[in-house]
Amino acid sequence: MSEKYYDAVVVGGGIAGLTSATYLARKKQKVLLIEKNKEFGGLVNTFSHNGFHFDAGVRALLDAGIIFTMLKDLNIKLEVVKSPVSVGIENEILNIKDLSSLLEYRDLLKKFYPRSEKEIDEVIRIIKRIMKHMDVLYGIENPVFKNLNKDLPFIFKKILPWFPKFIFTVRKINRMNTPVEDYLKTIIKDSSLRDIITQHFFKNTPAFFALSYFSLYLDYFYPKGGVGTLSESLHEKLLEFGGEIKTETIITKIFPQNNIVIDDKNNSYKYKNLIWAADLKTLYKSAEIDNLSPTVKTKIENTKTKILKNRGGDSVFTLFLEVDEPLESFAKIAHGHFFYTPSPKGLGETHRDVLKSLLDNFDNLKKEEIMLWLDKFVSLNTFEISIPGLKDKGMAPQGKTGVIISLLAEYDLFKRIKDEGWLNEFITELETRIIDVISSSVYPMMKDKIIGKFSFSPLNIESRVGSSEGGIIGWEFVEDMPVVNKIQIADRSVFTPFPSIFQAGQWVYSPGGVPMSILTGKLAADRVLKNKQ
């Protein structure tokens, strides 16, 4: 057993941990980043298979005033292209190009739901208002990544005029924290229409967050070579600044009283400060706290109870297809980032109450009943389709197309089926249904041209990045959130009750996602630097 000493150890080489470690190394801290997998990036990762390049997690990125500001601050040059979005219902497809597309979206909805014209107008009015709020929220380069001491013009010309608008906007946002499904019930009577607007969001997503998506569609960008190049560029910067890295290493024990973490090979690392940029349940389960003072212990126990009681948000099932059909055939139909719903009927309770009762009665169910449910679940759902080659031609072999199709999926269903021993069969059935639905609707030319396929379930996400319940943006939306979820106090999200341990990433602020993971990664690094003084 060896032991090494570091100013800071960062656990988790996802986008949050990479950000923390890079900023600490820039300030000449002796820093070690420890990552469980061979590769970095966690859910911001791109991989290759048979000459096709696929994004494993997030499909395209949103700046939110954070990513480009950080890249500029770290002097990282990343070649990016716009990643335009399409939205489609049945055989109507809208390629979103600018603000005017919102009116086309309105018309698209009216075409399918003519009896709800007035209600649709009202929703569009609210989305327009939210777009203005988003302009304020993300309207300036995030000050956390600016050296304010050396940039007085930024303070006087940007922050001071922006700040009152920000406070006003935050108040408005906080009033729209109701789950979007409930919020829309007060406006729209037709449940199918409500479903079409909301069913690709996590359960209980706050109304503001969900309805802000139209404005986000206009902002997606794609790094050339895939989203994983963002992680690679931070990784390179970290090495350039002299940071140390250890991959294929899992932290299994934490001794906060002695400032030590232990890995799966029984190596120990001593730290002055620790940043935990991985799943929070794992942090609380792995910490040995017996020797801490009673007051600290009680605080930790209380937080642990809250953390363990909560669950990760809905997870995702993703199907990767290698298709022997040129990109041009797909380009004629929709953009490379596409939210597609084959039926205007909507999922209704298929993915909520019906699924819940299936899970409650799971032991008495026959496979056929689950398959019948699966038929509905797939044919009525909304798919997020990504074609990396339509954003960057180099992502697929000449004349071929890689297609990524995903839908929100409930971790518990996959877990129960795995425990019953027929997960592979279930996954094959799910893959077959997705291919049938997509190729008999939006991409008919795909049907007989699939030359390779594989998929990731919520269980794969859990085992690959150690994410509880396969969560992809952190916690399930509930009243009693175990972490900070108000933007004006986001800086507090990085504190833990453990001495000298800070937290970063998708689990520490809700809703998470890439920009918040990066922001909390930087905030945690700033706290560590403060702690050092």
Ligand SMILES: Cc1cc2nc3c(=O)[nH]c(=O)nc-3n(C[C@H](O)[C@H](O)[C@H](O)COP(=O)(O)OP(=O)(O)OC[C@H]3O[C@@H](n4cnc5c(N)ncnc54)[C@H](O)[C@@H]3O)c2cc1C
């Ligand atoms: C399909 C999909 C679509 C998405 N779409 C969007 C989107 O549109 N917008 C958006 O903002 N976000 C989106 N996300 C979410 C976003 O990708 C994540 O929230 C974000 O990347 C999380 O980053 P992170 O660093 O906090 O966590 P992770 O990426 O989970 O990184 C944690 C890292 O810690 C490592 N680790 C875990 N436990 C240990 C341990 N004990 N020891 C050592 N290492 C450990 C893991 O291997 C992993 O690399 C999407 C995700 C998916 C999967």
